[in-house]
Amino acid sequence: MREISAEMERELVVIGGGPAGLAAAIAAAENGVAVDDILILEREPELGGILLQCIHSGFGLHRFGEELTGPEYAARFSKKVVEMGIPSLLSTMVLTLHQMEDGCKEITAVSSAHGLIRLKARAVVLAMGCRERGRGALNIPGTRPAGIYTAGAAQKFVNIKGFMPGRRVVILGSGDIGLIMARRMTLEGAKVEVVAELMPYSGGLSRNIQQCLRDFDIPLLLSHTITRIHGKERVTGVTISQVDEKRRPIPGSEQYFACDTVLLSCGLIPENELTRQAGIPLDPVTGGAVVGENRETEMAGVFAAGNVLHVHDLVDFVSAEAELAGAGAARWLAEGDGEEFKLPIHPQGIIRYVVPQTVSLPAKEDVRLFFRVGEVVDKAAVIVENGGKVLYKGMRPRLLPGEMESVTIKAAALAGTEGGQLTVRLEKR
């Protein structure tokens, strides 16, 4: 490994050593970047990211055809990184990211072991992941006692630190981490009173609703939210109200639930403070960078993948996306940007977003478009068009906001397109 010093230069710096960063670094090395020219920067003391606290199983079904726990899934990649000799700096926090006059990127990072480091990189992969929406952002009225945690913070306390955040729990939001924590807290001996979900549908995977709530007889109240938190020093209870179709609490529908803990699982927000600082354009809907099919952002040589780009349901897709970014970075380092035309992709109607947001023409390979819907839709055709020409049309029996969808556009289908835009829409049956 090359020496770590206060001032360094590397071909590729990967910011984040979670599933996205690891897969991107491996893919970059496999596509020709010398391992010594790569550096992974990870803020935690271990590689693996948030997967390390996800000790439940269910990871890797798509990718490996078997059910792994989070740490097992992470280990498949972190072991490979170590075996390939890709260097990483742990307990290292990136503070700034800027483009320099010569087009290279300057990164400053800090750690106890190495102090303040200044890095010059030709290419960067952003893989910082996401954070949970907290109580403040949710604006839940009431007191401000101890006992209110995001589901992920509670998961870290229970699974990593070995402490119980509470014994009688109400969960707000039915995101996957909240569902997983409903089961975990139950298995650890706590009583989960109820899960309240503001929307008329769950934000989590169907399999988690079954395996984490129904299997444990934990009630799920759809179209309900917490309208008041009680308790001076520690939470003593919550008031839960039903909401109308505009998500406003319905007076008279209040129910009181005694509890000592409130867990919040109300959505994930890509952590793009560095991206914003660097001046890289973001998609207001995904909260992540605007990218092309190789996950290159609008800043040449900067790529993004995983939950920092858009929030995924399954880590298998994070890995696949990060491989596109890693391979894209390798190709960019070797060849630079081509003279391609970037065709913009626009979601329409109840399709909230599509990633990537552009596709380069002429297309060399098939392009897979990932998207999410804004409401539950039964029996609809997904249609991808260019001008009046339909490039893809396929039926879906059911589309759920909590489950990411995708369509693959053949390179051949893209070959005929020259300009305009791609639109992605649904046609209900």
Next chain:
Amino acid sequence: MMDVAVIGAGVVGALIARELSRYQLDVCMLEKADDVAMGTSKANSAIVHAGFDCQPGSVMAKMNVRGNAMMDQLARELSVPFKRNGSMVLAFGEEDNGTLQTLLDRGIQNGVPGVEIVSGDRARELEPNISGNVTAALVAPSGGIVCPYELTIAAAGNAMDNGVRLYTGFEVVSADFADGVWTLVSAAGDQVEARYVVNAAGLFSDRVAVLLGDTEYHLFPRRGEYLLLDRDQGQMVSHTIFQCPSAMGKGILVTPTVDGNLLLGPTSENREDREDTETTADGLATVARLAAKSVPAVNLRAVITSFTGLRSCSPGHDFVIESSKNQPQLVEITGIESPGLSSAPAIAEYAVSLLKEMGLALDEKADFNPIRRPIPRFREMDIEQRRALIQEDARFGQIICRCETVTEGEIVRALHQNPPAHDLDGVKRRTRTGMGRCNGGFCTPQAVEIIARELGIPVEQVTKCGGDSRLLVGKTKEGGQDA
């Protein structure tokens, strides 16, 4: 035996203690909460008012203008960020013009420097994001912003560095004066004897006054709810933007904070309960609606947190700072509503002068040091400063709070430096750990471990804010007791 006991370690009590620490005196602060700045000083608009609101001739007017002028030097000595960003009061139509004129007249009478009325267009030149409906504005360049709990912590810390003692968890429940000495007894039965007593108990000062033998003061709490927005909204305005004041106060303001956030609020509602700091859906909606009237572009999706503060209002709406009419060797300070923060340095100065009039000898201490050594702020340093700091102590290289870029070194200092933090919220107020957009989701587990380690207590005993506010209830799978 103390020379002076100050009851209450809010911004007023802490500044009085610091003022007294200049002299050869034994001084203590008695604070019922777990930390300083836990009442009105913790949650307010964080404004150093220019002084154009107060009735000319009132105690308030005098204290406000004097306190405002003292703030530069005080903030410098205590290393507390203070910014004269200027205040602006908006008029929406002709019906507000009279109010602006009244404020201008008062400002001139009160001696507020540089206050003037400008046109709506000029106001929008100064503040491009204010509403197109603004027809005129009062501008007062001496208005400023300061973090109220940071000022209190710094003042208390500097007082302690100069020999003042702080007793937290000391709720005065009885007081007795005999043979020239006050004996103050806490709820836990502890006693403090002091020759002089200053009642700076804020929202509870009328009740403490009764214990001390003065029954003529009556306070009522006025609740105010606030919304605090992320730093990306902090540049929305540079001035503190007010609407025209009413009988219920100075109206909803929109202001940057010294930490770069945007603060909206407060509502104004008289309530009986002196500890009711709940937020309400209605209150927060009112704040959002009225703030948008001043600055329509405010992005309410960027809300980081909401909170409620309680102001201690008196029926006469003027500050009371006086020698007790009924008891010897006692200074009563009550009714310190807005602009209490702005006035606090002047109130402290005046209170000490009252003590002197009563016979307290003020002999200067040769070794008084007005300069407070602050906790280093890693996030505000340049590369070389950061390198030097990490060289000195590697714990300044370990980021704990990623949103606010707070290091382990800062948290450790907060737990040991005067006045030491005892809990998570205390660490938060001193370092901003957990104050960012993730609401502590990532840093809380680590911060809790550092607190336990530094205080030498089990992790399960770490609290959010003292008392029964334990963050964790036990270990997982604890001896099968859950089975």
